[in-house]
Amino acid sequence: MSHSTGLADYRAALTSPGARVPVLAALFARLPIAMIGLALLLYVQRTTGSFAIAGLVSAAELIGVAVGSVAQGRIMDRVGPSRPLLVTTTLFTGAVALGVVVVEQRAATPLLMAVGFAIGAFEPMVGSASRAMWTRLVPSGPVRSAALAYEAISMEVFFILGPALSGVLVAAPWAGTGVVAGAVCMVLGAYWFALTPTIRRFRPEPATPSGLLGVLRSRGMRTVALAAMGFGVTIGFVEVAVPAAATEAGNPPAGGLLLGLWSVSSVAFGVYYGVRPWPRPMGLRLPVLLGGFSVLLALLALPGSLVGLAIALLVAGCLVTPQCTAHSAAIELVTPSSSATEAFGWVVTAVTLGLAAGQSLSGQLVELVGVEASYLAASVVGLLFTGVLYLRRGTVSAADRQQDFAPVA
Incomplete structure (x- = not known):
């Protein structure tokens, strides 16, 4: 069944009890979602001088995201979002740090691709957890429809800002600035989101x-x-x-x-x-x-x-x-x-x-x-x-x- 949504419903969703802090934290975690991949591609290209190698690493990162999003989602449904997000965010931090090391060392392409895959796979899926959050916070109807519309609209904003920020930061003296800046924003936002009382209170429903x-x-x-x-x-x-x-x-x-x-x-x-x-x-x-x-x-x-x-x-x-x-x-x-x-x-x-x-x-x-x-x-x-x-x-x-x-x- 479909529901009509009014502008007041957007306000009701974003100000519903328990929503404000996770929404703000998710903004920081999701802002770099369209930034990490492009920044990594530009970083590898500037360091190695090869678009071919950069393209392979970027593709590996994309495949990692595809695999990790489903795996993380299934785990979060089984045990709740807080602990899996804390673990994947920590692994993501390590993967990005390792990525900087192997790129700076101009490591072999297969190793660069493997690390790129790990960065994508461990990227904390705050977006999926945030969208699923609304099924717990607000009842089915216009307010929930507004909440889901907000998720889609905000994601579009991030896809506007992310590539633009990558393009600006790649011109910095160090080519990896965009990767590190995006990762720091994502890590801080993901930790904050996972540790909010609202998210920590979520318990998995009986699995189907x-x-x-x-x-x-x-x-x-x-x-x-x-x-x-x-x-x-x-x-x-x-x-x-x-x-x-x-x-x-x-x-x-x-x-x-x-x-x-x-x-x-x-x-x-x-x-x-x-x-x-x-x-x-x-x-x-x-x-x-x-x-x-x-x-x-x-x-x-x-x-x-x-x-x-x-x-x-x-x-x-x-x-x-x-x-x-x-x-x-x-x-x-x-x-x-x-x-x-x-x-x-x-x-x-x-x-x-x-x-x-x-x-x-x-x-x-x-x-x-x-x-x-x-x-x-x-x-x-x-x-x-x-x-x-x-x-x-x-x-x-x-x-x-x-x-x-x-x-x-």
Whole structure:
């Protein structure tokens, strides 16, 4: 069931008892989420002089995030979020310190990749724990919908600020400044979040038997994961093609600015959409949002100038945050509350894998055909995912969840 959300509901969610301190701590922990990977890539490239090595290390870190998000989510659902976050944050601190050592020593590429994987795997998943927190703090309804919308909107803000901060800090005298600054912010925020009374009080709910697949046992959760992956793939195409278009136009720095514009419209429209989500049935909302986004991406192939591309990005960006909000809201329908953190982890994994696939394919298309082909491919791939989501629309329901997680006699 969908709920209408008003601006007062955002205020009610953020000021609900026990929410203020964890929300503030999570801001510090999540701010560098889009900063660590890029800062690591730039650090390795500046130190080794090789984009190829930097790309491999960055890919390893991305794979680590994909693996770690699910593993951490499942553990937090079993024992509560506080202890796992304290352990992973400590391991993350050690991994970053080791990363600085091996990069400065210009170690062999396999070792650099292994440490990059560890940095990603141990990155504390405060975002998943924060989103799952709302299922405990506020009842189902407009206020919880507003809380989940806030999570998606704030994440978009971090994805605007993170790369910008990385770009500024990479120009510091020491190339590793961005990695260390981002890690310090994340570590302090994660420790603070994990030690807040609200988070320490959380106790795991009775686990729903789900086997090796965990929440992916749910057909509805598999549908949500497909929606998240389709979203990630399309975003990945654009994140490579837009900087390439700026470079072709002779203005490479404009690439980051253009992507920032699309994030700005995403946040602005996301607030409005959170107040009036549409369509109401969640099973239809997922394909409609991804399908509309995919159609708008085709517009990016039309402009012949960076100004035209900026306008097209502003339009297409309107449907970015609504999809993130829909993914979070859909989890409530398709998984039991005892597995909420793991479910959010699977969404992170699906988006991450989609981003990696989209970026890889887009890079090939840009070099072989051109940036316009990459935009069109993003649109086509997104529409293919939309078709699959439409066929599976009936699985995104509470009734389907009860069937999937019913005890086996």
